Amino acid sequence: MFKKILIANRGEIALRIIRTCKEMGIKTVAVYSTADKDSLPVRFADEAVCIGPPVSSKSYLSIANIIAAAEITNADAIHPGYGFLSENEKFSEICQQHGIKFIGALPEQIRNMGDKATAKATMIAAGVPCIPGSVGLVESLEDAIVQAKQIVYPVIIKATAGGGGKGMRIVWKEEDMEALWNSAKQEAAAAFGNDGIYMEKYIEEPRHIEIQIAGDQHGNACHMSERDCSIQRRHQKLVEETPSPFMTDDLRQRMGEAAIKATKAVNYEGVGTVEFLVDKNRDFYFMEMNTRIQVEHTITEEVINFDLIKEQIKIAAGEKISGKNYFPQLHAIQCRINAEDPFNDFRPSPGLITTYHCPGGHGVRIDTHAYSGYTIPPNYDSMISKLIVVAQTREEAILKMRRALDEYIIEGIKTTIPFHQKLMMNEDFCNGNFTTKFMETFEY
Ligand code: MV4
Numbered sequence: 375m376f377k378k379i380l381i382a383n384r385g386e387i388a389l390r391i392i393r394t395c396k397e398m399g400i401k402t403v404a405v406y407s408t409a410d411k412d413s414l415p416v417r418f419a420d421e422a423v424c425i426g427p428p429v430s431s432k433s434y435l436s437i438a439n440i441i442a443a444a445e446i447t448n449a450d451a452i453h454p455g456y457g458f459l460s461e462n463e464k465f466s467e468i469c470q471q472h473g474i475k476f477i478g479a480l481p482e483q484i485r486n487m488g489d490k491a492t493a494k495a496t497m498i499a500a501g502v503p504c505i506p507g508s509v510g511l512v513e514s515l516e517d518a519i520v521q522a523k524q525i526v527y528p529v530i531i532k533a534t535a536g537g538g539g540k541g542m543r544i545v546w547k548e549e550d551m552e553a554l555w556n557s558a559k560q561e562a563a564a565a566f567g568n569d570g571i572y573m574e575k576y577i578e579e580p581r582h583i584e585i586q587i588a589g590d591q592h593g594n595a596c597h598m599s600e601r602d603c604s605i606q607r608r609h610q611k612l613v614e615e616t617p618s619p620f621m622t623d624d625l626r627q628r629m630g631e632a633a634i635k636a637t638k639a640v641n642y643e644g645v646g647t648v649e650f651l652v653d654k655n656r657d658f659y660f661m662e663m664n665t666r667i668q669v670e671h672t673i674t675e676e677v678i679n680f681d682l683i684k685e686q687i688k689i690a691a692g693e694k695i696s697g698k699n700y701f702p703q704l705h706a707i708q709c710r711i712n713a714e715d716p717f718n719d720f721r722p723s724p725g726l727i728t729t730y731h732c733p734g735g736h737g738v739r740i741d742t743h744a745y746s747g748y749t750i751p752p753n754y755d756s757m758i759s760k761l762i763v764v765a766q767t768r769e770e771a772i773l774k775m776r777r778a779l780d781e782y783i784i785e786g787i788k789t790t791i792p793f794h795q796k797l798m799m800n801e802d803f804c805n806g807n808f809t810t811k812f813m814e815t816f817e818y
Contacts, residue, residue, distance in 0.1 A: 383455030388415035407433035479665035500639035507574030535566035585633035619806025677702035716793035728786035
C-alpha cells in the first residue's frame, strides 16, 4: 500500500481524499495556490506545498510544479480528484515515468476515451449500444450533408475532442448545415486545437443516466448501478440522484451489463463512469466514458455504503475487486451548492462567508471545504458544498432534502440553496417527470 499520497486538487474533493487517506493510515500532501493558503485541505493534510499563483494554469494545472512537489515530499502516488489534471494523458504518463502511481486511468485509456469518435468506435466493436451516426469522423461539409440525409434530420454534430457540450450543434434541416458545420469546427479548433467532427442522430428530450463502474489490474470489473444527472443547466449538473426515477430492474440489468462490456473493452483500471443517453422508449446509448472520480460519486457511496476513494486507492495499489455488482435498496440525492446567484442567471458570487451553519441528522452528509470566515476565491469552480441525503425511498429523500436545505445557512455570499428549495417543491421533479430539457422551462 502507498505510504504517502499527494492530492493534486483543491476544495471539497481534496478534503474528501485526505479524509479517506487518514482512515487508511496513508500520509497526505496538499498542494495549493496562494489563493488557497487558508483552506482546510492545507490545514488537514500532513504536509502542504505551495505550487504557484491563483491562476490554475500556473498551479493546479502545472505538471512540473506538481511533480516537483511530489518529489520533494517523497509521495509515492498522486490523486488528481476531478477536473484539473484528472483526465490528462500527459500527466498520467509523466507520473508513470517518475515512478509515482497516478490514481486514475492509464495514459492510453485517457487518450482513447478522451477522443469521443475513438471511444465510440471502441464501444461499437465491444457491442455496447451507440447512437446511429457517422462511422468515425466526418471529413467535409459535403460529406456531412450526404450523411445527415442518411441518418435523417435532426442530427447533432459533435467535436471529437469535446464533451460537456463545446463544439456541439443540433442541425434540424439541410439548409442550416453549412453555417453550423463551420461554427462547430471553429469552436472546436479554438477550444481543443482539434477540429475533428462526428455526427449522430439527435435524440430529443433524453435522460442522462450514468453507470458507476470499477475495474482492477487483474481483469475483474463490476458496476454499482446508476445515477440520474438529467437536472443540468448549460452542461453543469445541479442535482444528481440514485436510483433514477425512470429506471426499471430490467433496464438497470441491461445498462449495467453494457457498462461492464465498456469497462472490459478498454481493460479499465480504476473507478470510472459510463454515461448513457436514455430516450423516451427506454432505449439507451453510450455517450462518453469518464476516467475519473466524479463530483456525484457520493450518492453511490451512500446507497451502497462503500468508500469509492478507498476503492480507487486499493485498485491503484494492485488489490483485486470482488467482481460482484451492486443493486442498492436506498435512495440518495445530492444538491450542488454553488456560490452563484440563482436569481441572476447563476452569476458567480465569490467572497467572504460571514455565517455558516450546516444541517445534520440521520441520513444527511455534507462534503465541503467551506467554513464561517472562509473567503471563496474568484479563480475556481463555484461549487462550494455538496449536500447529500439518503433515505429508504425517493419520497423520504426529498422530504429530508427539504428539511436539510431549510437548516443550511450560508451568509455573506449568494448560493444556490434557494434554487434547490424551489426544485424540491416542483411537481414534475417530485413525480420524477424530467429530462435534460427540464431547466430550459423550470420557473422559480
Ligand atoms: C446528445 C444529445 C442528443 N442526441 N447526442 C451533451 C454533452 C455531451 N456529453 C453530449 N450531449 C448531448 N448529446 C445526441 N445524439 C443531447 C446532449 C445533451 C445533453 C446530454 C446529457 C445531459 C445534458 C444535455 C444537455 C443538452 C444536450
